Amino acid sequence: MAIIPLELLAPAKDYQTGVAAINCGADAVYIGGPKFGARAAVGNSIADIEKLATYAHRYSSKVYLVINTLLYENEVAQAVALAHQAWNSGIDALIIQDFGLLETALPPIPLFASTQTNNTTPEKGKFLENAGFSRVILARELNLKQIAEIRQATSVPLESFVHGALCVSYSGQCYLSQALTGRSANRGACAQPCRMAYNLIDDKGNRIEKNQHLLSLRDLNLTNHIEELAKAGISSFKIEGRLKDEGYVKNTVRHYRSVIDKIIENNESFAKASSGNPTTNFTPDLERSFSRGFTNYFLDSRKEMASRFTPKSVGKRIGLVTGIEASSFKINTTERLSNGDGICFFVNQQLLGTNINQVEGNRIFPNSMEGITKGIEVFRNFDKAFNDSLSREVSRKVNATITLGMESGLTITAIDEDGIAASITIGEETTPSTNPEKATQTWIDQLSKGGDSMFNISGVSIEPTPAPFLPVGRINALRRELLNALEEQRVKNYYRETKQHIPTQHPYPEKELMFSGNVVNSYARRFFERHGSKVLQDGYELIPSNAGDTVMTTKYCLRYELGDCLKDRAPKEIQLPAKLFLENNGKRLALEFDCPRCEMKIKLT
Structure with missing residues (x-):
């Protein structure tokens, strides 16, 4: 039976937050670089990303760089250069949205298909796997059955969001911000019109709901469904929040670390994805950090999920x-x-x-x-x-044992929980102790201290006893030297996966692409055409907005939220008018309900 490592993936808006996430138990963090991240406000230098990767790898934790925006023609070369810089800095994978990057000379770095690539079906998952992606990040809207179906159709690792803010639209398919403000969500500059207040009106202008945040969703919280997700095929559990502060990240990471550890402890099919255990001075409580209230979205059933009266915490x-x-x-x-x-x-x-x-x-x-x-x-x-x-510091310690051997000179050996070892030999002369029992205990007491190192000393053995005499200060210096050597050995032993990117030609699931195909450069156009898909329209950022454009598609349904689902009620029981609109500052958006698909569309008027 294959044992599956379960990865807890945390957001990092900067180096300090990334370190805090790792210390609280994250198996991996995702972070933005200087450009091309879907959270444009939180970029980071390559130097800081390199520092974070070095820190993470000590614990066998990973660092993923996001280049998850659409790239204009003149930006593709810059993004490729950034990918090479990031790879050389030590990151483990790229999270990307723009398929044009697969037409370039990327470094041998694993690629993850961002949720912005709208991954909702087994066919899409299989396409991405065959295209060479090393992971597929699924749409948040999927239920457990749909996730299991994608798992059955693919072997590529699957990632799912389990906590944090929710976009009301299918990711990568929202053009509302671009249409209203010229700020593209697919370019990392979303103006968040879904968090604004709207009036709900009919086609005659009659007001049904006044000044409510009708598109603003509560926050995702899948605490009680992690094991179900793992059994359905998810192996990476992602916390949203690259704009969130360090305290939020500490609290959520520590919470989900405890949840995942309990699942691993009770199921031999799963294992930890990194090393060490966090020590914190707080008891995590998700309600004490930023929260709009919680929802499990569509994971097991459709329920009320909006935060209609405020978009704030x-x-x-x-x-x-x-x-x-x-x-x-x-x-x-x-x-x-x-x-x-x-x-x-x-x-x-x-x-x-x-x-x-x-x-x-x-x-x-x-x-x-x-x-x-x-x-x-x-x-x-x-x-x-x-x-x-x-705000207090947290730490993460890797268990290690230390053995003092004396068969061929004095040698101290440390072996950590992953079986990585380091040894030092004591060159100076030692003298037998006048109190052998006390000397042996002194060695045990001093070697048992992990101090400021990354190690928790879980056991010390002296072979054979009694131990010779050395001053306490000298024993402590030897212990520090040994643990430094063990840490260096951990970094040296860290294995970073590589992936060569070979062009493929298998058919894309959609034969024709309109603006929702998100093609804004010639590289992406070439990618889709090579995979048998005809690009009929450029991405929305390159074309004028027109009345009738579908600027948002969402599984969230305002009729259902207001208790007037067209599928679940008889026609005579329907209360809301047939035609509904959202209105804000004189701008009107039309609502269209696709009941067979349980979807709502928002269109320009």
């Missing part, structure tokens, strides 16, 4: 207001509140908030009493004590 519910005074209120809660906490609440479906200045038992003195009334439900969207605990 609401945080953890703490209780109901039970009494009001001029400058304070009482709250019924089991949570411990602190000075400096941020709290929020809804008043007439609008989110308001304030800070806590003082806490006296269950009586709270906020910075402002505006909007706070008896019976109102209060949430904490900033937990000062928890965030203070997240």
Whole structure:
């Protein structure tokens, strides 16, 4: 039976966040380079990426660089140069969207097909595998059955998002930001119009819903489905959040590390994907970091999933207001509140908030009493004590044993949990101890200390006993030298996979491509044409927007969200008008419902 390593993949907006993710137990991190990342605001230098790769590889963790935007003609050569620089810096794989890169002279680096390539079917997964991709990152919209079907049709490793913000559109298929603002989501510059407030109106202009965030989804949280995903064929579990801060990353990584470790412990089919164990000074709690509320999206069934009244973080519910005074209120809660906490609440479906200045038992003195009334439900969207605990350093230690051998001179050998070994021989003269038992114990005590190294010393043996006398300071110096040598050996032993990219000609699943094919350079056009697909239209970034354009396709359905699903209700029970529109600042977007496919389209008018 093949044993499958389960990878926990974390976001890193910068070097420091990447190190924190690894220390909290990430098996891999993904990070943006100087250009061409889908989060344009968080680029990093090659020097920092090289530092991160060196740090990660000590723990057998990996670093993936994202070049997951569409590339204009004059940018392709720059992206290829970046790929070579990144490979030389030590990264393990590239996450890409633009198929034009496969028409270039890339380094021998594994390629991962970004979720931006819209990977929803077994046919697409098989195509990508045959095209030479080393991993396929699946669309978030898939359910367990669909994931299992892709696994059955392919052998390429599969990756799935398990936590974080959700794009309401199928990834790579959203053109709303480009159409409204000229800022392309496929170019890393999304203006996030899906988080804006809209009115829902009919074709006569009658308002059905007013000023709601009708396209804003809650955050993904698949904590309770990780084992099901693993059994369906997922081997990499991805946390979204390259714009998130270090505290958020620490909390989410530590949480999912614990979840995955329990699954591995109870199932011999799975194994860890990297080495070492994290030690943290906090108990992870996902509700205490940025959260719009949680959904499991479509993984097991369709449920309500929108955050209609705010796109902001609401945080953890703490209780109901039970009494009001001029400058304070009482709250019924089991949570411990602190000075400096941020709290929020809804008043007439609008989110308001304030800070806590003082806490006296269950009586709270906020910075402002505006909007706070008896019976109102209060949430904490900033937990000062928890965030203070997240700011402390965390560490990750690899288990190792040390043996002092004396058969042919004094030799100290360290062997880590992966079987990697290092030895040093003591050249100086030693003298027998006048107290052999004490000398032996001194060796054991000093060699048992991992100190500031990356190792936890799980055992020390002296063969044979008794040990000779050496000063404590000298023993400690030898231990440090030994552990430094073991760390160097780990880096030297790290194996980085390579992949040669050979052009292929197998048929692409779609025979004709319109703007949703995302072809914005001649390299991508050549790729698709060689694979039997005719490019009928350039990508949306290169053509004018027109009324009737489908600028978003989503499995999320506003009719379902508002309790008026056309499939589940008889015609006489339908409450909403046949024609629906979203309206914001005088701009109107038409909604079209494809009930057989359970999809909603948003079109320009």
